[in-house]
Amino acid sequence: MPVQTFGYPGFEEPGSLLGPLYVTLLNDKVYVQEIFNRIVVFDRTGRFLSQKRMPEFYYPEFPLRVLDDQHIVVASTDIREPCSDPLGKPCKETRTVSILDTSFTHVKGRFGFYPTLYFEKNLATRAPRIDVNANRRIAAVGYSLSPEIQIYALSDTGGVFLKSVYFQHPEWHSPNEDIPANLAINDRKKWESLMLRTSQTFEVFFVADTLILAFFANKKSDYYSMKGWDDSKIEPHGVLVSLSGAWQQALELPGPVLGRDEAFHLYIRLSDEPDRRLIGRFRVEVRR
Incomplete structure (x- = not known):
């Protein structure tokens, strides 16, 4: 028997979940990471708070990893970087990981190489x-x-x-x-x-x-x-x-x-x- 449940099937309605992949706890909030670069945020009681995505041009490889109360780490692609096309080979300038603020609005840095x-x-x-x-x-x-x-x-x-x-x-x-x-x-x-x-x-x-x-x-x-x-x-x-x-x-x-x-x-x-x-x-x- 489940102890607690979050969300319900759907996509457009607030709090709905289409394809949940991972769950991360961050600052007493529950981040449900889904397909289509979507992150649905609940509080610990299961109440819907918001819906987020990574900034434009960035595509994540979930799950999220917490660095501290203000920063998260996400394996991700920036399609503006050299050799970022998944149909080709990467190059040494291709970065693989982003550090973001917890609002998901600002990528503060990139690092990592293939x-x-x-x-x-x-x-x-x-x-x-x-x-x-x-x-x-x-x-x-x-x-x-x-x-x-x-x-x-x-x-x-x-x-x-x-x-x-x-x-x-x-x-x-x-x-x-x-x-x-x-x-x-x-x-x-x-x-x-x-x-x-x-x-x-x-x-x-x-x-x-x-x-x-x-x-x-x-x-x-x-x-x-x-x-x-x-x-x-x-x-x-x-x-x-x-x-x-x-x-x-x-x-x-x-x-x-x-x-x-x-x-x-x-x-x-x-x-x-x-x-x-x-x-x-x-x-x-x-x-x-």
């Missing part, structure tokens, strides 16, 4: 995956088809690159040839075949002040035949990586990682059966 793999190959799936350790003011940024995780020191107006660490796992498979966006239109069968042979990073999460979990998955052969989402169509995997990059540990996950809380508990879906979904709370403990 990893080496994306300059070597034309890869359509290049969405950044980001987490923020607000206490230490650092960000970890991963990318869909790359095992590289970039570490940044954060300010109110941007991020300073510190280092890259590379995770390893026996089940990780990097792309061995180009997978351009237009291939999905011109030769869908080949595009699916290449993607089925390629691992995909879904999220990166801080699980301690100096430890990051990279959650990736391999798609099963019938992945592209499913309607909606089905956990059984992927094989979830994880890698723990230290900030220094000097230590890492491969993990076998019981299901997809949905998120974490401020105490670094991970929330993993254990069952996706309709009306019987089960989510477990886990904490990473490293014993040396």
Whole structure:
């Protein structure tokens, strides 16, 4: 039984929700991030407050990450920047992350760049995956088809690159040839075949002040035949990586990682059966 519900199906009416993707708590407000670059804001009682979007020209890769009471961090594209067209390859001037004020009206800074793999190959799936350790003011940024995780020191107006660490796992498979966006239109069968042979990073999460979990998955052969989402169509995997990059540990996950809380508990879906979904709370403990 639900403890509390927010919104109702719809799109134009205040408080309606069409395609909820993520939920973020910020300044005692609940931000529901939806498709079409829409953010619907409620208070904690479920009362509708407002509807927001990122500023013009900016397209987000949710979820939002909170830096402090005045700033949020969002993986995002600015279509005015060089090489921002998703049909082509990025260049070194292409930025991947924005820092905004909490009103979503002003982008205060941009930082982040695509990893080496994306300059070597034309890869359509290049969405950044980001987490923020607000206490230490650092960000970890991963990318869909790359095992590289970039570490940044954060300010109110941007991020300073510190280092890259590379995770390893026996089940990780990097792309061995180009997978351009237009291939999905011109030769869908080949595009699916290449993607089925390629691992995909879904999220990166801080699980301690100096430890990051990279959650990736391999798609099963019938992945592209499913309607909606089905956990059984992927094989979830994880890698723990230290900030220094000097230590890492491969993990076998019981299901997809949905998120974490401020105490670094991970929330993993254990069952996706309709009306019987089960989510477990886990904490990473490293014993040396």
